[in-house]
Amino acid sequence: MNNVLYIHGLRLVLVFLAQVLIFRQATYSLEGIAFVHILYYPMAFLMLPIKTSRSLVLLIAFLFGLCLDFFYNSPGIHAATCVFTAYVRILVIAFLEPFHGYSLDDSPTIHRLGLGWYVSFMSILLLVHVFTYFSLEAFSLVYFFSIFINSLFTFFASFAAIFISQFLFRFKH
Amino acid sequence: MHNIALIFFRYGSHILFVALEILCFFLIVKYNQDKRDIFINSSNFYAGRITEQGDKMKQYLGLQEQNDSLLRENATLIENLITIEYSSDKIPEYDSLYTGFSIIPAYVCNSSIHLNNNHLTLCKGSREGIRPDMGVIASHKGIIGIVRNVSENFSHVISILHSQTRISCSIKGRSGHGSLIWTSPDPQRMTLTSIPKHETVMKGDTVITSGYSTIFPKGILVGTIEKIENQAGSNSHYITVKLFNDMAGTNYAYVVSNRFAGERLQLENEVANE
Numbered sequence: 084m085n086n087v088l089y090i091h092g093l094r095l096v097l098v099f100l101a102q103v104l105i106f107r108q109a110t111y112s113l114e115g116i117a118f119v120h121i122l123y124y125p126m127a128f129l130m131l132p133i134k135t136s137r138s139l140v141l142l143i144a145f146l147f148g149l150c151l152d153f154f155y156n157s158p159g160i161h162a163a164t165c166v167f168t169a170y171v172r173i174l175v176i177a178f179l180e181p182f183h184g185y186s187l188d189d190s191p192t193i194h195r196l197g198l199g200w201y202v203s204f205m206s207i208l209l210l211v212h213v214f215t216y217f218s219l220e221a222f223s224l225v226y227f228f229s230i231f232i233n234s235l236f237t238f239f240a241s242f243a244a245i246f247i248s249q250f251l252f253r254f255k256h
Numbered sequence: 257m258h259n260i261a262l263i264f265f266r267y268g269s270h271i272l273f274v275a276l277e278i279l280c281f282f283l284i285v286k287y288n289q290d291k292r293d294i295f296i297n298s299s300n301f302y303a304g305r306i307t308e309q310g311d312k313m314k315q316y317l318g319l320q321e322q323n324d325s326l327l328r329e330n331a332t333l334i335e336n337l338i339t340i341e342y343s344s345d346k347i348p349e350y351d352s353l354y355t356g357f358s359i360i361p362a363y364v365c366n367s368s369i370h371l372n373n374n375h376l377t378l379c380k381g382s383r384e385g386i387r388p389d390m391g392v393i394a395s396h397k398g399i400i401g402i403v404r405n406v407s408e409n410f411s412h413v414i415s416i417l418h419s420q421t422r423i424s425c426s427i428k429g430r431s432g433h434g435s436l437i438w439t440s441p442d443p444q445r446m447t448l449t450s451i452p453k454h455e456t457v458m459k460g461d462t463v464i465t466s467g468y469s470t471i472f473p474k475g476i477l478v479g480t481i482e483k484i485e486n487q488a489g490s491n492s493h494y495i496t497v498k499l500f501n502d503m504a505g506t507n508y509a510y511v512v513s514n515r516f517a518g519e520r521l522q523l524e525n526e527v528a529n530e
Binding site for chain 2: 136137138141142145148152157158159160162163166167170173219222
């Protein structure tokens with residue numbers, strides 16, 4: 084149990100540092116069509132164990148987002164997005180529940196729950212996260228088209244980053 | 257109390273979610289200047305949109321007035337242009353009393369082009385200062401006709417597409433002058449006669465009004481030379497001129513009023529009567 088706590092704590096910190104130090108710098112502008120951010124961090128709290136208390140996930144997401152906001156100079160935006168995504172995560176986990184149910188120490192990883200499950204889980208939540216983020220950033224649905232385009236490009240870039248990192252770093256239990 | 261605790265235990269995560277989101281929104285609105293602006297103005301955006309649509313509608317209904325004002329503006333510009341053509345060698349000081357010509361804009365109410373003798377009716381008359389024997393031009397490019405009769409609100413104009421039309425014209429950059437007449441049934445083409453054969457004229461030359469009459473000021477562009485024929489036994493060129501303006505599509509016209517016309521005609525008549 085201590086081991087699990089340690090691993091997830093370490094992941095949260097490492098992902099946070101990776102986002103703030105590396106991915107924050109990597110922002111492209113596609114010739115005025117769209118901005119491509121790489122939002123790598125949702126993965127950190129999305130990959131908490133499935134049986135983690137809901138309130139705990141929400142709190143972790145909130146604190147995580149708030150810390151990010153200090154670096155992004157956007158108080159509240161990342162926090163609100165993270166809390167929302169963490170809330171949706173509960174629903175998505177229920178929605179994607181396999182036939183035989185989850186076992187007690189399942190984490191949403193590829194080798195635990197399979198590639199197909201992981202891809203649908205991560206893509207749904209990432210899409211929700213990215214879209215919420217850009218909506219809150221614009222703070223008005225007037226800019227719907229640019230929100231939509233930005234979300235689309237950012238989603239693909241972020242998903243690629245998260246997916247590749249899954250194969251690069253495996254947290255072995 | 258037990259129930260409240262139970263509810264909180266059961267729906268704790270949802271309550272926490274709502275509470276955290278409210279906290280976040282509070283942070284967003286409080287610490288992000290631009291977000292606050294949007295928060296305050298977002299509702300105004302829709303109101304603004306509706307107002308804009310209303311304005312557009314109003315603008316459309318006011319097009320007539322706008323056209324009128326543009327027409328007046330054009331008239332002033334043409335006046336200036338004529339002034340420049342009139343005293344071609346120097347840039348003139350603008351003085352409406354000095355130029356001698358003023359322009360009255362008017363709508364064309366009625367016109368024909370397919371008859372042998374064509375006429376137009378303008379929707380302005382003596383009330384706006386239109387008098388018989390004033391010239392009517394399309395803009396600085398193209399002439400339309402000469403005012404014949406005037407009522408209080410309407411003017412009757414003899415089109416240049418009229419068998420009796422004789423307009424004194426010259427060719428830009430060359431000496432000599434002739435009369436512009438309409439012989440063909442083609443409303444785009446007129447004939448310039450009485451230009452002596454010893455004058456050189458070229459295809460493509462520009463025909464302008466000569467300014468020898470009191471009707472048109474000097475230098476109004478009329479058309480370009482399309483064809484030059486030399487008829488045997490005649491002393492002058494027979495020149496086909498393609499008009500600049502399309503007489504069929506004339507909606508607006510400008511009446512040229514020559515301030516000194518009366519004085520000049522009086523003087524010329526005195527000489528003729530002696």
